[in-house]
Amino acid sequence: MPTTVGIETTGDDAGIEHFIRGLPKTDLHIHLEGSIEPELMLTLADRNGISLPWSSTAALRSAYHFEDLQSFLDLYFAGCRVLVHERDFYDVTLAYLERAVVDGVIRAELFIGPQSFTERGVSISTLISGVLTAMDDATRKHGISIGLLISAHRHRSEADALALLDSILPWSNRILGVGLGGAEAGNPPSKFERFFHAARKKGFHTTVHAGEEGPAAYVREAIELLQVDRIDHGITCRDDPALVEDLAAMAIPLTVCPLSNLKLKVVQSLETHPLKTLLDAGLRVTINSDDPPYFGGYVSENLIACRQALGLSVSDIVQLARNGFSSAFISQDEADAGIGSIDAYLDEHVAFS
Ligand code: HPA
Numbered sequence: 001m002p003t004t005v006g007i008e009t010t011g012d013d014a015g016i017e018h019f020i021r022g023l024p025k026t027d028l029h030i031h032l033e034g035s036i037e038p039e040l041m042l043t044l045a046d047r048n049g050i051s052l053p054w055s056s057t058a059a060l061r062s063a064y065h066f067e068d069l070q071s072f073l074d075l076y077f078a079g080c081r082v083l084v085h086e087r088d089f090y091d092v093t094l095a096y097l098e099r100a101v102v103d104g105v106i107r108a109e110l111f112i113g114p115q116s117f118t119e120r121g122v123s124i125s126t127l128i129s130g131v132l133t134a135m136d137d138a139t140r141k142h143g144i145s146i147g148l149l150i151s152a153h154r155h156r157s158e159a160d161a162l163a164l165l166d167s168i169l170p171w172s173n174r175i176l177g178v179g180l181g182g183a184e185a186g187n188p189p190s191k192f193e194r195f196f197h198a199a200r201k202k203g204f205h206t207t208v209h210a211g212e213e214g215p216a217a218y219v220r221e222a223i224e225l226l227q228v229d230r231i232d233h234g235i236t237c238r239d240d241p242a243l244v245e246d247l248a249a250m251a252i253p254l255t256v257c258p259l260s261n262l263k264l265k266v267v268q269s270l271e272t273h274p275l276k277t278l279l280d281a282g283l284r285v286t287i288n289s290d291d292p293p294y295f296g297g298y299v300s301e302n303l304i305a306c307r308q309a310l311g312l313s314v315s316d317i318v319q320l321a322r323n324g325f326s327s328a329f330i331s332q333d334e335a336d337a338g339i340g341s342i343d344a345y346l347d348e349h350v351a352f353s
């Protein structure tokens with residue numbers, strides 16, 4: 001066991017960035033629809049004869065400026081229109097996974113929200129087949145471990161979410177869990193109590209976006225009413241010290257996405273992001289990419305930006321990576337192996353240990 005934790009580094013920025021990129025990591029909060037790089041977005045639009053308001057990658061990239069979650073969701077849902085055929089879902093999934101592999105991610109848990117597609121006549125089987133085939137190919141080629149999470153839209157009704165749950169049951173042995181995304185304000189977790197209860201009864205893991213734009217009370221509802229295994233974002237819990245204590249005591253993971261929070265103006269600056277405060281309070285904080293091209297980075301870029309803005313130590317960075325493996329929906333053996341691969345990496349990088 002290396003002696004990394006607790007020891008600060010004086011390494012130069014380039015050395016630490018290289019260290020972060022090579023560190024074995026997880027990405028537990030990434031939306032496949034939000035992972036489409038501009039080049040692929042234009043290719044798919046062209047292939048499927050779909051006209052988009054942007055004709056170049058530069059025009060697309062320059063549209064990635066947001067005022068809040070809703071202004072992002074408007075663009076995100078517009079982008080979903082380019083995914084029509086099984087091959088499209090395959091291409092998007094494989095493209096994300098290949099970037100994740102290069103980024104040092106060895107365990108990824110991928111969200112997809114089928115309601116954007118099924119409402120336009122794409123069948124659930126088209127979507128799931130494309131995603132699963134790409135997951136299998138990526139694991140075979142690169143050894144990456146991958147899980148699939150199905151996300152319901154919270155701005156739609158609970159009846160719609162329950163119908164979605166029914167529709168995925170034929171693939172229940174290949175789907176790890178369910179989540180909830182979309183416009184948070186005014187759509188509290190309590191709206192989906194029966195959905196999460198039914199999902200748990202079917203044996204799915206559960207996670208919910210809560211405490212991104214919504215108040216700490218939504219995080220409280222998520223753990224008490226929905227009894228979820230994990231919280232996506234969750235950062236507004238900082239406004240309720242008793243909740244912070246409870247999250248730490250219950251070891252409920254938060255899948256935090258700092259660049260997303262910055263771009264959606266959930267925080268005013270990365271320097272004021274509560275990540276380090278929550279980590280120091282003993283919460284099981286993990287770092288994730290959310291919708292990488294829209295927000296300007298994969299997991300490593302999130303870690304690099306936070307290191308600079310918040311003065312994270314190497315110990316903090318290693319702790320965040322370890323938390324990823326203890327928060328993933330994997331067996332204890334696989335979590336131990338992931339943490340073991342971090343320890344082996346630290347042994348090889350003695351300058352950082
Ligand atoms: N919040 C809510 N819904 C989402 C997000 C998010 O960060 N990303 C994709 N759908």
Ligand code: ZN
Nearest residue numbers: 029181232290
């Ligand atoms: Zn998200």
